Amino acid sequence: MGYTMKNNNTLKTSVCILGSGPAGITLGNILLQHGIDCIVADRYDRKEIYARARAGVLESTTVSQLDKHGLAETIYRNGYTHDSCEFRYPNHSVVFQYGKLADGDVHYIYPQSDLNDDLIQKYLDNRGKLLLRHEGKDIEQREGGVTVTLADRDNNTDVVIEADLVAGCDGYHGLSRNTIPEDAVDIYEKQHPYGWLAILAYAPPSAHHVIYSLHPEGFGAHMPRNQKISRYYLQVPLHEDLAEWTDERIWATLRKRLHKDGWILNEGEIFDKRVLSMRSYVLEPLRHKRLLMAGDAAHIITPCGGKGLNLAVQDAVVVGETIIEYYRESRDLSFLDRYSDIRLPFIWRAQEFSRSMLHMLHRSADSDPENVRFLNKLSESKLSQLSSSRTFARDFARNYVGIL
Numbered sequence: 001m002g003y004t005m006k007n008n009n010t011l012k013t014s015v016c017i018l019g020s021g022p023a024g025i026t027l028g029n030i031l032l033q034h035g036i037d038c039i040v041a042d043r044y045d046r047k048e049i050y051a052r053a054r055a056g057v058l059e060s061t062t063v064s065q066l067d068k069h070g071l072a073e074t075i076y077r078n079g080y081t082h083d084s085c086e087f088r089y090p091n092h093s094v095v096f097q098y099g100k101l102a103d104g105d106v107h108y109i110y111p112q113s114d115l116n117d118d119l120i121q122k123y124l125d126n127r128g129k130l131l132l133r134h135e136g137k138d139i140e141q142r143e144g145g146v147t148v149t150l151a152d153r154d155n156n157t158d159v160v161i162e163a164d165l166v167a168g169c170d171g172y173h174g175l176s177r178n179t180i181p182e183d184a185v186d187i188y189e190k191q192h193p194y195g196w197l198a199i200l201a202y203a204p205p206s207a208h209h210v211i212y213s214l215h216p217e218g219f220g221a222h223m224p225r226n227q228k229i230s231r232y233y234l235q236v237p238l239h240e241d242l243a244e245w246t247d248e249r250i251w252a253t254l255r256k257r258l259h260k261d262g263w264i265l266n267e268g269e270i271f272d273k274r275v276l277s278m279r280s281y282v283l284e285p286l287r288h289k290r291l292l293m294a295g296d297a298a299h300i301i302t303p304c305g306g307k308g309l310n311l312a313v314q315d316a317v318v319v320g321e322t323i324i325e326y327y328r329e330s331r332d333l334s335f336l337d338r339y340s341d342i343r344l345p346f347i348w349r350a351q352e353f354s355r356s357m358l359h360m361l362h363r364s365a366d367s368d369p370e371n372v373r374f375l376n377k378l379s380e381s382k383l384s385q386l387s388s389s390r391t392f393a394r395d396f397a398r399n400y401v402g403i404l
């Protein structure tokens, strides 16, 4: 059942999971399957969680890790695979067959919102305890356990969860991160000098694969999500005002940056547009006493390279397996350090790849024109190695599909 009731407002469980995004709900499913009682709590309801549409590119590693725990059926059933992408320049284009270079490993294309909702359904079907519209407001670590206080948003009361452990899967803007004393962790942060306009539209994909455009005015991208929805990105100044971007201007800019003779950009209703600033953030270690941090709560990565969702799910799998071992073997808190030891090297490698791809694909945003000329040449040099150096191309392909 996942919990016991102490009184009307106090529940007792082994693991309290804050956040029902990809990290939290993956972890909840894994613990449930292994008979470890847990409660997942999220500040939003199911529809609101679904509406936070974001990613859609899953690495082979992510899918095989989900598969290991019986959580990948709907990806295989409803998603499809990508093994190539296109780098498009104003006068020519290069199709990069990364699947071949990565020994047959591919990306799976399946919207994050669908995957998340499938995992919520699976958790509920297995009688998992899910508290929606319950917002974490306090985490108190004490001798022998942890007390998490949630605000029940419908009934205007507090619910208290007493647990052995708490998993902070509540994203970058959640509660968990802020309950860790500053001197207990190292924080690494970097603001990159680029902004992205991120767009989702009801428009059928205009190509089967992802297109990255390298236009003199800036980067642009086209990404299929499913048969009816496509995602697009446009490089914009760091602090761009969204109000400057009407739908007409977006389509005109996409047509210009993604232009290729004979190619037609399918257009449709834009249902989501936002300006993202390119940031990186890592918190080390990923455990503070009884709190284990996973996904965006522990690290933010630029969307370049499509790593965020993948890291979140992969973190959750390792946290889950570590907690299972903790209960089976030791119940010694220091055993939980294993999670951080395993995940941090992967997280840093993904950070390095994402940053390097970011600089490779963007027109420099430096204020000094001489720097711009120089940095643009470096980016061109790097891109040219994708065609000229098999060693570089293979390394890029393997990192891109996530064989880290």
Ligand SMILES: Cc1cc2nc3c(=O)[nH]c(=O)nc-3n(C[C@H](O)[C@H](O)[C@H](O)COP(=O)(O)OP(=O)(O)OC[C@H]3O[C@@H](n4cnc5c(N)ncnc54)[C@H](O)[C@@H]3O)c2cc1C
Binding pocket: 018, 019, 020, 021, 022, 023, 024, 041, 042, 043, 044, 049, 054, 055, 056, 057, 112, 134, 135, 136, 137, 169, 170, 171, 172, 173, 174, 175, 198, 276, 294, 295, 296, 297, 303, 305, 306, 307, 308, 309, 310, 311, 312
């Ligand atoms: C526009 C965009 C495009 C992206 N594209 C890609 C891509 O192509 N590929 C990729 O891999 N990644 C991509 N990402 C990143 C990816 O979406 C995130 O890394 C991923 O959602 C992280 O999952 P998570 O479970 O850690 O956090 P989240 O998805 O943020 O989930 C956290 C959950 O915690 C809940 N919560 C927050 N605070 C509280 C609280 N106090 N109490 C209770 N619940 C709380 C939230 O409601 C939410 O449901 C993209 C991100 C954006 C913004």
